[in-house]
Amino acid sequence: SQQGEEDPQALSIQEGENATMNCSYKTSINNLQWYRQNSGRGLVHLILIRSNEREKHSGRLRVTLDTSKKSSSLLITASRAADTASYFCATDPYQTGANNLFFGTGTRLTVIP
Amino acid sequence: DTGVSQDPRHKITKRGQNVTFRCDPISEHNRLYWYRQTLGQGPEFLTYFQNEAQLEKSRLLSDRFSAERPKGSFSTLEIQRTEQGDSAMYLCASSWGLAGNYEQYFGPGTRLTVT
Secondary structure, eight states, X not given: OOOOEEEOSEEEEETTSOEEEEEEXXXXXXXXXXXXXXXXXXXXXXXXXXXXXXXXXXXXXXXXXXXXXXXXXXXXXXXXXGGOEEEEEEEEETTTOSOOOEEOXXXXXXXXX | OOSOEEEOSEEEEOTTOOEEEXXXXXXXXXXXXXXXXXXXXXXXXXXXXXXXXXEEEOTTOOTXXXXXXXXXXXXXXXXXXXXXXXXXXXXXXXXXXXXXXXXXXXXXXXXXEEO
């Protein structure tokens, strides 16, 4: 399978705390992307990190990528209740060339006000 | 709103009926993707178009499924002789680029329930 696997499957934190989610994958990639999905809504792109990058920031988000370990992490700092959602990592495998994304099963984040 | 739109948002059908979904991508995007998402799972790739050409199909796309993208604009996904296992959220996404690293923009999805 080319799916990423997120860890943990579920995470519950207090507002203001940081949340860290991890993703492991199996094949070489062009890039890895993180998406957020609120209940009943579509997926929203958060951040893309290329295979030659090691870290990337966007607002309160910090993503790291370790291609030697085939793993990535998403850190959300100073969490808010509005961050409650499912978070998916998605890999763009190197060999397809089509930029098809392969998603994991997601981490369900609950931020308690 | 200039995002990806999908129609209908919900569809309930009886087993054996045919259904068709429509996706309107972001206008300047040349790539269009279909995914399927079941409860508790991440989206699974079904097929993708570059302009009007269907370039890749997943093994998940059985011969009961057909997708088109006439003139490289909107796309339709048809499921013939629906089965209860087809019940899922069908997501459409679009992106710009011929190759390289581009994010995909997703529509709200069409939730299909087969009774």
